[in-house]
Amino acid sequence: MMTIVYLLVAVAAAAAVYFLFLKKSPSTEALPPREEPPRLAERPAPAATPSPSVADRAGAKPTPAPSTTEPARRAPASATPAPAPAEAPAASVEVSTAAPAPTAAVSVEAPAPRAPVKSLAGERDVASLRRGLTKARSDEGFFGRLRALFGGKKELSADITADLEEALLASDVGVRTTELLIQRVQETLHGKELVDPVKVWDALRGEARRILSLEGRAGAFALPAQPTVVLMVGVNGAGKTTTIGKLATKLQAEGRKVVLAAGDTFRAAAVQQLVVWAERVGCEVVRGKDGADSGAVIFDAIKKAQELGADVVLADTAGRLHTKANLMTEMKKVVKTVGKALDGAPHETLLVLDATNGQNALAQAKEFKDTLELSGLVLTKLDGTAKGGVILGICEELALPVRFIGLGERPDDLHPFVAEDFVEALLGKDGEAEGGA
Ligand SMILES: Nc1nc2c(ncn2[C@@H]2O[C@H](COP(=O)(O)OP(=O)(O)OP(=O)(O)O)[C@@H](O)[C@H]2O)c(=O)[nH]1
Numbered sequence: 001m002m003t004i005v006y007l008l009v010a011v012a013a014a015a016a017v018y019f020l021f022l023k024k025s026p027s028t029e030a031l032p033p034r035e036e037p038p039r040l041a042e043r044p045a046p047a048a049t050p051s052p053s054v055a056d057r058a059g060a061k062p063t064p065a066p067s068t069t070e071p072a073r074r075a076p077a078s079a080t081p082a083p084a085p086a087e088a089p090a091a092s093v094e095v096s097t098a099a100p101a102p103t104a105a106v107s108v109e110a111p112a113p114r115a116p117v118k119s120l121a122g123e124r125d126v127a128s129l130r131r132g133l134t135k136a137r138s139d140e141g142f143f144g145r146l147r148a149l150f151g152g153k154k155e156l157s158a159d160i161t162a163d164l165e166e167a168l169l170a171s172d173v174g175v176r177t178t179e180l181l182i183q184r185v186q187e188t189l190h191g192k193e194l195v196d197p198v199k200v201w202d203a204l205r206g207e208a209r210r211i212l213s214l215e216g217r218a219g220a221f222a223l224p225a226q227p228t229v230v231l232m233v234g235v236n237g238a239g240k241t242t243t244i245g246k247l248a249t250k251l252q253a254e255g256r257k258v259v260l261a262a263g264d265t266f267r268a269a270a271v272q273q274l275v276v277w278a279e280r281v282g283c284e285v286v287r288g289k290d291g292a293d294s295g296a297v298i299f300d301a302i303k304k305a306q307e308l309g310a311d312v313v314l315a316d317t318a319g320r321l322h323t324k325a326n327l328m329t330e331m332k333k334v335v336k337t338v339g340k341a342l343d344g345a346p347h348e349t350l351l352v353l354d355a356t357n358g359q360n361a362l363a364q365a366k367e368f369k370d371t372l373e374l375s376g377l378v379l380t381k382l383d384g385t386a387k388g389g390v391i392l393g394i395c396e397e398l399a400l401p402v403r404f405i406g407l408g409e410r411p412d413d414l415h416p417f418v419a420e421d422f423v424e425a426l427l428g429k430d431g432e433a434e435g436g437a
Pocket residue numbers: 234235236237238239240241242243264270318319320352379380381382383384405406407408409413
């Protein structure tokens with residue numbers, strides 16, 4: 001009996017000592033120190049998650065966006081609050097630091113707020129524009145045809161209208177815009193002025209300027225958010241990827257930090273093309289695994305750009321025929337996914353049009369505009385066409401501003417569009433005095 005009593009007392013004493021000891025030692029002391037969660041760039045390779053098919057992604061359930069510590073240091077300069085964590089489409093994305101520029105290090109500091117960006121509108125270079133438009137200015141070109149009508153004449157024939165109409169139509173201005181131009185010239189000028197080549201020429205140039213400047217909305221874009229997301233869309237071969245490369249070159253030269261999104265997941269070569277540009281420019285490119293969803297890649301590029309405090313995300317997309325309804329619907333989905341990554345994105349959806357496609361470019365633009373909320377146009381290969389007039393038709397009919405024009409394949413062959421300079425370069429006279437042909 002006594003033995004049992006002793007045993008009970010001993011157990012009670014041991015328990016008392018044990019509880020006393022526990023009270024003094026918080027459990028956290030016994031645990032190893034907690035590691036900081038890895039930053040986005042250091043996260044385990046996303047390959048661990050199998051890359052879902054496009055169909056899977058379409059119906060994918062939203063996954064919370066990573067890291068709760070990030071929004072605090074990601075507030076864009078515009079002071080727009082970082083959006084709530086949203087759908088993070090499957091992580092089948094790789095980031096290549098194509099050329100690790102010194103700025104590419106991940107900063108844990110909030111990017112210093114930047115002054116509102118004037119961006120790329122400042123450059124004025126009529127001479128190089130004119131060089132790029134050599135074909136359109138040639139005898140067979142837009143300018144050449146008009147020069148033939150007006151040049152060296154003291155007085156125009158009373159029926160200049162028919163010839164003018166022919167010259168404009170032959171230069172791809174389009175029926176509707178040609179009629180409008182002639183009507184406006186006739187309304188502006190009176191009596192003898194209508195046979196005065198200087199007056200008619202000036203009126204024509206004035207109208208061209210009016211059409212192209214779209215009440216001041218044309219020209220290069222500002223960067224309203226950090227990052228500003230620019231989506232390039234268009235048919236195959238229009239020049240989307242090349243334009244992204246050129247634009248990245250320009251922005252980086254301005255000191256802006258650019259991230260490229262290889263959203264053309266349709267062709268492996270398209271990704272490679274963008275990687276080559278990234279290497280040349282010295283910026284990062286975010287790309288997906290084979291078959292990755294385009295929207296998902298761009299989503300991840302935006303997240304990466306936020307992490308790096310980058311200014312601009314330039315997102316490539318696969319070329320698509322404007323007549324294929326399913327491809328156009330797919331593009332809409334991409335836009336929706338991009339909007340989930342960052343409030344207000346894409347800030348610019350630019351339709352890239354090949355100027356050598358003439359009136360077909362106009363037809364493409366109409367379809368794209370019906371499907372997507374386009375913010376502007378990029379007209380490429382204006383160096384390759386004598387029919388520079390297509391730009392007038394497109395602007396007049398679509399009321400969309402031209403942001404940039406492409407005048408060659410080199411990195412510096414992209415020009416911010418300034419209507420006045422463009423009209424001067426296209427319709428201005430070489431060597432002659434201003435005001436007449
Ligand atoms: N001359 C000239 N060539 C250009 C211009 N812009 C693009 N190109 C050329 O046009 C071709 C097609 O350009 P890409 O940038 O690959 O066109 P894309 O729209 O990305 O084509 P997809 O990816 O197939 O849809 C390339 O050979 C470019 O070098 C330009 O302004 N002038």
